[in-house]
Amino acid sequence: MNIVVVGTGYVGLVTGTCLADLGHRVTCVDIDARKIDFLKRGTSPIYEEGLEALIQKNIHLGNLLFFTSLTSAVSDAEIIFIAVGTPSDVSGKADLQYVYAVANELGQCLDHNVIVVNKSTVPVGTAAEVGRMIAQNFSGACEVVSCPEFLREGTAVNDFFHPDRIVLGVRSRAAEDVMLKVFEAVQCPKVVTTVESAEMIKYASNAFLATKISFINEIANICERVGANVEEVAYGMGLDSRIGNKFLRAGIGYGGSCFPKDIRALNQIAGINGYDFKLLKGVIEVNNNQRLLAVEKLNRLTGGLRGKTIAMLGVAFKSNTDDVRESAAIDISELLLERGVRYLRTHDPAALMNAKKILDKRVALFEDPYAMVQGCDGMMLATEWEQFRHLDWQKIRSMMRTPVLVDGRNLLDPVRMQRLGFLYDSIGRTLTASPSSQFKTNRVVVREGNK
Ligand code: UGA
Numbered sequence: 001m002n003i004v005v006v007g008t009g010y011v012g013l014v015t016g017t018c019l020a021d022l023g024h025r026v027t028c029v030d031i032d033a034r035k036i037d038f039l040k041r042g043t044s045p046i047y048e049e050g051l052e053a054l055i056q057k058n059i060h061l062g063n064l065l066f067f068t069s070l071t072s073a074v075s076d077a078e079i080i081f082i083a084v085g086t087p088s089d090v091s092g093k094a095d096l097q098y099v100y101a102v103a104n105e106l107g108q109c110l111d112h113n114v115i116v117v118n119k120s121t122v123p124v125g126t127a128a129e130v131g132r133m134i135a136q137n138f139s140g141a142c143e144v145v146s147c148p149e150f151l152r153e154g155t156a157v158n159d160f161f162h163p164d165r166i167v168l169g170v171r172s173r174a175a176e177d178v179m180l181k182v183f184e185a186v187q188c189p190k191v192v193t194t195v196e197s198a199e200m201i202k203y204a205s206n207a208f209l210a211t212k213i214s215f216i217n218e219i220a221n222i223c224e225r226v227g228a229n230v231e232e233v234a235y236g237m238g239l240d241s242r243i244g245n246k247f248l249r250a251g252i253g254y255g256g257s258c259f260p261k262d263i264r265a266l267n268q269i270a271g272i273n274g275y276d277f278k279l280l281k282g283v284i285e286v287n288n289n290q291r292l293l294a295v296e297k298l299n300r301l302t303g304g305l306r307g308k309t310i311a312m313l314g315v316a317f318k319s320n321t322d323d324v325r326e327s328a329a330i331d332i333s334e335l336l337l338e339r340g341v342r343y344l345r346t347h348d349p350a351a352l353m354n355a356k357k358i359l360d361k362r363v364a365l366f367e368d369p370y371a372m373v374q375g376c377d378g379m380m381l382a383t384e385w386e387q388f389r390h391l392d393w394q395k396i397r398s399m400m401r402t403p404v405l406v407d408g409r410n411l412l413d414p415v416r417m418q419r420l421g422f423l424y425d426s427i428g429r430t431l432t433a434s435p436s437s438q439f440k441t442n443r444v445v446v447r448e449g450n451k
Helices: 010-021 033-040 051-061 070-076 097-109 126-135 156-161 173-182 195-226 230-238 259-272 278-302 328-338 352-358 369-373 393-399 414-419
Strands: 002-006 025-029 064-067 079-082 114-118 142-146 166-169 190-193 309-313 343-347 363-366 378-381 404-407 423-425
Touching (some): 010 025, 010 051, 051 156, 166 173, 166 195, 190 195, 195 230, 259 278, 328 343, 343 369, 369 393
Parallel strands (some): 378 404
């Protein structure tokens, strides 16, 4: 099938490239000429495992083209995916200006019947509005369907080919048949719904996952007070198939380009429709508070942050990505500077270039984690990169001026860190966080009994 994908951000580029790999003829369109130039040469502008190789393969096969002009791209398109950004505006509402700009342009340049697919995360009613906008200038048949994306950064290519489900919000049987054909080669449940339900499924899914994270973070905070270990608790809870074991990792809270924005948007949608979504407000508040709690731990263990030299290990919003948008680490860096930290340093295996654009200029960036920790008074582990687990922690301990370590992702073994001589604290796993008293931690070992 001839498919056009508008927008070459994470969603658009992964979707377009993977659809090409399924055998469709895909043209990706973006107004950013520099990006399109890179892509034509087979260079991915984003760090996403397996993506660049797939782009190169499909360019070579002639399945994947890159354009800056929407008009030329859509001339023989059967399906047009809209995958442009929907950032938060100042009130938290999804800003739909980019989606509507595409809809307007489509109205002006379409000259044949097509199906338009909303991939961008948009409030309920947006597909209908996009349809109305196109119809202002185009009198042919154009059904707008909703096909929300559930890709995770870092595993997006694998998620595309092996999704838990594909949701298709359609108005007609004809559109349903076309969309089922687009994804025919992908083996998973295909959930066909109304357009409005599909739009809602996306927000509800992200909000539910964020709720799980805030829930386990609150449990972690109580665990610290009662002497329980949140990892054991999460494990024990997660074995109940009604609960599931995913998204129960306690820490400094969720970040990224999706959860914070989508949770705010759903809260807004509820509000403007006269509903007070109390639970979601709590989810946001708990998430913000986790950053503060972690900074408070570092403050306590260092005996006050003012004037100190602090290292922040990791700045990406999660591991395996170079994305720093709404990263907990960025919030934490701001809090540390507000608390009077004198020198703040950071290292990340992939995200330093992006971090440089948004971090306070006072934060020093280090390519080498060992160079970063030299002479530091304390460290905050802010991203769960697997390679951090395998650093030479003994060496780090000896290089730091005072070996204070707050593990905001519960990545390291508390007992080992303590044995190495760190003043170590994490989230929901320790009984005390006082630098003077003896450290007591629950060992994170789960022994499964015979069934
Ligand atoms: C998320 C969803 O998981 C995708 O299904 C969705 O398609 C995407 O948003 C989107 O709407 O575009 P992503 O933002 O890539 O994907 O990241 P996640 O892996 O979901 O992690 C989000 C945040 O939650 C990260 O900061 C992560 O560190 C944090 N997290 C995750 C926890 O703190 N605890 C957990 O147990 C899991």
